[in-house]
């Protein structure tokens with residue numbers, strides 16, 4: 037398996053802990069039945085439109101969208117959860133690679149994420165190590181993995197970050213960190229189109245924090261692209277410079293261009 041040949045190189049390159057990647061364990065015959073048939077990882081710079089496109093895929097096509105942050109939060113809230121797993125010294129609050137691996141295993145190998153045939157991972161993997169961990173899980177489940185990168189220039193995503201808003205009413209968050217872009221009301225752009233409540237800037241879009249997130253993405257994506265090539269993972273870049281509909285069209289076209297999803301997405305595209 038490729039992961040065992042590449043994991044040493046990956047851990048030496050990993051930022052943060054410098055600790056080794058946990059050993060890959062095979063699925064026990066008593067593990068829950070596999071449900072994931074295909075993983076599609078959607079990555080891109082902050083504010084490029086990942087949440088919007090994956091949210092639309094979920095709404096229109098009923099695919100499941102895995103967001104590590106949300107799964108981690110749910111996992112952490114369980115009574116038996118080891119809180120030490122969630123300690124992090126990362127300035128952007130990223131979890132350690134060990135914890136990420138445990139979460140992926142819990143989600144997909146132990147079936148704790150309500151997966152369907154196709155799982156879209158939003159904003160994951162964020163590093164070469166995370167790509168290798170995900171590849172290991174996909175390999176374990178014998179589910180193909182493809183990578184879609186949404187692309188847009190820095191000035192454009194920075195401008196989007198300055199103007200986008202979240203709705204703390206529609207997406208309440210205990211930590212005051214709502215994430216999903218809200219639609220502005222036509223009459224009052226400071227209010228939510230769905231609930232009429234006041235909108236807020238997203239915490240991670242604050243200018244210094246946004247700059248740090250963007251810089252981290254730009255620093256890490258070349259290694260992710262190279263590894264995708266080395267691992268023979270289907271990879272497509274989708275231009276996200278235009279409006280959300282054209283980005284969605286680009287994503288569905290990218291998916292359709294890749295077997296074995298071609299037929300599925302060809303049929304979906306007729307409904308767009």
Ligand SMILES: [Zn+2]
Pocket residue numbers: 203204205206207218228229230231232233
């Ligand atoms: Zn709202």
